[in-house]
Amino acid sequence: MSSTRFILLLCGLIFSLVSCKSRTETTNKEDVYYTCSMHPQIISDKPGTCPICQMDLIAVSKSGSAAKDEIMLSDQQIQLGNIKVDTLRKRMIGNRTVLTATLNIDQKKTNAVSARIMGRIDRLYYRNVGDFVKKGEPIYELYSEELNNAKQEYLLALEKRRVLGNGIVDFQDLMQSAKNKLLLWGLTEGQIKQMERLGKASIQTTFFSPYSGYITGFDALEGQYVMEGGIILRLAELTTLWAEAQAYTAQLSQIDMSANAEVQIPGLPEFNTHGTIEFINPETNTASRITLLRVIVPNNNNRLRPGMPAYVFIRGKQTNAVTLPIDAVIRDSRGATVWIQTGKNTYRSRMVSLGIENNGFVEIASGLDTNDVVVTSGAYLINSEYVFKKGSDPMAGHQH
Numbered sequence: 001m002s003s004t005r006f007i008l009l010l011c012g013l014i015f016s017l018v019s020c021k022s023r024t025e026t027t028n029k030e031d032v033y034y035t036c037s038m039h040p041q042i043i044s045d046k047p048g049t050c051p052i053c054q055m056d057l058i059a060v061s062k063s064g065s066a067a068k069d070e071i072m073l074s075d076q077q078i079q080l081g082n083i084k085v086d087t088l089r090k091r092m093i094g095n096r097t098v099l100t101a102t103l104n105i106d107q108k109k110t111n112a113v114s115a116r117i118m119g120r121i122d123r124l125y126y127r128n129v130g131d132f133v134k135k136g137e138p139i140y141e142l143y144s145e146e147l148n149n150a151k152q153e154y155l156l157a158l159e160k161r162r163v164l165g166n167g168i169v170d171f172q173d174l175m176q177s178a179k180n181k182l183l184l185w186g187l188t189e190g191q192i193k194q195m196e197r198l199g200k201a202s203i204q205t206t207f208f209s210p211y212s213g214y215i216t217g218f219d220a221l222e223g224q225y226v227m228e229g230g231i232i233l234r235l236a237e238l239t240t241l242w243a244e245a246q247a248y249t250a251q252l253s254q255i256d257m258s259a260n261a262e263v264q265i266p267g268l269p270e271f272n273t274h275g276t277i278e279f280i281n282p283e284t285n286t287a288s289r290i291t292l293l294r295v296i297v298p299n300n301n302n303r304l305r306p307g308m309p310a311y312v313f314i315r316g317k318q319t320n321a322v323t324l325p326i327d328a329v330i331r332d333s334r335g336a337t338v339w340i341q342t343g344k345n346t347y348r349s350r351m352v353s354l355g356i357e358n359n360g361f362v363e364i365a366s367g368l369d370t371n372d373v374v375v376t377s378g379a380y381l382i383n384s385e386y387v388f389k390k391g392s393d394p395m396a397g398h399q400h
Helices: 003-030 075-080 145-163 171-184 189-198 379-390
Strands: 032-035 058-061 070-072 084-087 089-093 096-105 110-114 119-124 138-143 204-208 213-218 231-236 240-248 260-265 268-280 290-298 309-315 319-325 330-332 335-343 346-358 361-366 373-377
Touching: 070 379, 089 361, 096 290, 110 213, 119 145, 119 204, 119 231, 138 145, 138 231, 145 171, 145 189, 171 189, 240 309, 260 290, 290 309, 319 346, 319 373, 330 379, 335 379, 346 379, 373 379
Parallel strands: none
Antiparallel strands: 032 058, 070 346, 084 373, 089 319, 096 240, 096 309, 110 231, 119 138, 138 204, 213 231, 240 290, 260 268, 260 309, 268 290, 319 361, 330 335, 335 346, 335 373, 346 361
16 A cells, blocks of 8 residues: 555545544534523523623533423522422311401490489489499489488488387388398498488489499480489490401301301401301391301400401311412413423423412312322422423413
């Protein structure tokens, strides 16, 4: 073999190797594109830096995400997007019904102050609705001819016992009978002892409150005559209040009547109390189809007032169901979808049917199996990346 022929053969071999390497590099370069993990809209066919954040572009394999209905992300994208997955599981879940309510007086803690005997009201010690009355405080003065006669009868019995105490007649029984009449008509032991000490009685009689509470109304005025048993004023204790909520007939079947109810007051975020449903009106309003529910609310430090608006949250009946965090579900007018993991860094969209929602979780009624690995965090980022790279909505291929 001549030296010239050898040189030509050697040059041909070198060219062949260079061409093969060039084709391999070209093929490899065509199979990879470069993007920013923070700004996936930046795409380049060669390495470089992101023009927005100046971070180095990362290489993404085109062949690794070739499945039409799937998307593959890089490790950096998963880390920066906080994408997390979890195996589907069951948990107890129940819906929560929110009812509007109004705080009202606890009617079991209301009292009426009434006249024990017929007479004329000469003085009212309180004149304003809302005034607080302590038990034992004077509330009105009454002029009663009948009561004055009973006072004189008692004083006369005292005098006869003092003068004729050793006689045949037992004046002690007469005195006790007259005293019992005065006690029955509302006089106190102190008032009777004062009569005994002074030996005379006033024509006006002061009456004291047998209860404590806030005045909610007057049924009589100064100068007005009242009959025996006639109401003078009304009192209410506000240590507890009623939160009266309105529930529609359709909501009653969803409410667990034995569950605790949570009561919140708008404007008082620090006030949050729990109680049980005290009363359910057995009758539904025929016009509004509304049923009244009542929850007792403690009124510590009297911060709450009757008439305040409130919200009553009642837990529904609990069921053991397949659930996901609410943020794992993507919803639009066509339905709801979630992303499931089909391989390493690979995800596919799946349409699901939803059930009840509660405490940040939603029931998956159908569309998933209990062993599916579902994206629980970062679903919206995956959805946006799919739309950007594939140029279509992942829900477009689902049947409705």
